[in-house]
Amino acid sequence: MSDALLQTKSACFGYSGRAVVEDVTLEVPAGEFVALVGPNGSGKTTLLRGLLGFVPLLGGRVERRPGLRVGYVPQREGLDPLYPLSALDVTLLGTYGDTRPWRRSGAGARARAEAALVVCHADQLARRRYADLSGGQRQRVLIARALAVQPDLLLLDEPTAGIDSETSESIVATLDGLRREHKLAIWMVSHDLGPLRLRVDRLARVERGRLRIEAASR
């Protein structure tokens, strides 16, 4: 395996034995910002979830660098607003991977979560209930949660969907800053290429279940 954090060779992802995305060959080097784009139903989310290991691999190969830490930002609508969790509570979930059951989440974990909120410009939201936040604020908290994992690779599923253009631009700028400062690899599913066009290194287009990777035209 090369220096890539993650690579696939002729990978095929799908459900119940039926392929949704086929013949995926890619490499994810550190510090690269990639936009995963394509029309509705083309298989973008399936590919992202395949890279995470949530969708069965029907063929080919997926190799992850040993010890790879992945931060995942799901679509925010999938989370239940009934849970009485503050923004800080949600961010703290990102530290749970490093805490053994019999250990308390100490001050270190809390500091990590608070730092992640600061990076995402969401520290002023820490005490507010997650369910009461706006779409853009929730997205910042979910990105902070993913950062609290201290990831090498950040995978985001449509983080700017349904958010006004100014907030979208701000979120993408935050991600770009993270990539530059922490050499974080970022793959982000998006419908709207607008705010991404000038910041991403490559475009990964998924059309009818096939992936095509091209250099971004800035």
Next chain:
Amino acid sequence: MNVFSPDFLFRNALAGGLLVGILCGVLGVYVVLRRFALLGVALPQASAAGIAFTFLATRHQHAAGAGTHVLALLGSAGFTFGGLALLTLSGRRSRIPEDGRIGALLAVASAGTVLFVAANPGGDFEVTSLLRGELLAISDSDLVILAAASLVTGILFLLFRREILLASFDPDFARTLGKSPVKADALLYSLLGIAISLGVMTVGPLVVFGFLTLPALCALRVAPRLGVAFAIAALVAAASSLGGFAIAYRADLPAGPVDVALAAALWLGVSGIARLRESMARRGALRVVAIAMVVLLAGFALGGCAGGTEPAEEPVSGAPAPLSRGTLPASQRPIAVLRFRNETGQSLRIASSNPLEELGKAAGDPFARRDPTVLDELEEIATQELARRGFVVLSTAETQRAVPTPPSDPGSAALAAKRAGLDTLVLQGTLRRFTLNPSRILLITLDLALVDPRDGHTLWTGTARHPVAVPAAQTLPEAVRDAGPQIFADAFSGG
């Protein structure tokens, strides 16, 4: 009553109800958050079906001692975990929605419970009592088992709280952290299974479902954080359990439904206060509301448990009953107490205090006397209690010479008395339950009917069904004699 007194006879019942309430209240937060409410009805019903099935399969009829509770626990846990396994396994490949499968489990378990009880020839009263929850029958050993299981469940829940939260709130994110949401779900289901199995045996399926939902609804209405929600749910469950017990004790009502009604009242009260709080903009109002909630909960929990007036029917040992006729009709005609029919499924034989006589009986001595039974004692006490209420009563010896066998119902009692030439009213009785539990609480169900043999009319019916504490009784006859006045006061006061 003073519940803190070491002599308080219902201490085990109170502690058992409290443990089950807190356990179900805390776990119920996840039942509500994860929309498992239907599961909260179906699993307790499956547990009840398990108890009924076990008693039918083993032909177990006698409900005294720890053996019965262990048997019930095995059946309860077996069917609860079986139901969970069935739902989990069928969910993997089924196209039927989850609520449809849970609904089917509820329907099958409900029907099964009724059929298992109906098919059990001798133990329907015992089994039905266990299915309603045997709060008063909790012995010291039952309480130890309940406390140990609650402790283990609580520790596991505390240790794996992060895993359970991750799996519940965002299972995909849990996977990215290397945590298995399947394992966390299995643990949560198992903890629920333990709480439900123990809870159904202790307080019955209705109360378990109530405790799994109402305290959690109350907590989630006002809690700003998940940890606070668990604390409020536990507090509401504890207040409902303690307050419900106190109210039920004073008002002579079944404790379980009172617990649930109280939890519902707390939910409505807290929801109303929360709505009021939301409509109040002033900062100071928040403090007022918080104080009001604490006062409300504390009042429910403690108000009825210490001090105050004594209940109308304080269980006492051997205390003389009030000499009131109760609902018995006034009549100048004498009453004959016929032999009571035994439908408990137990012999209720009272062993002789003479070892030689016992040896003789064991050797088949044809001249040995007929064994006295609890029923003989009850008939004698019935005679005395009727006399204490101003009735003229034939001696039991005279009556039993005339009608030597116990009639099965009021009609046959009238017929038998008429044939024997008794020109009196007759008291016919059927003993359906008689269990002296290890806490020296007598669980009894005795149906009585006063019949006029002239026209066969039933003039009055009554049932003794309230548990009676007999702390000083060392033997079965002592227990019957101590409880006797209370048993008949109970029956004669009903209609």
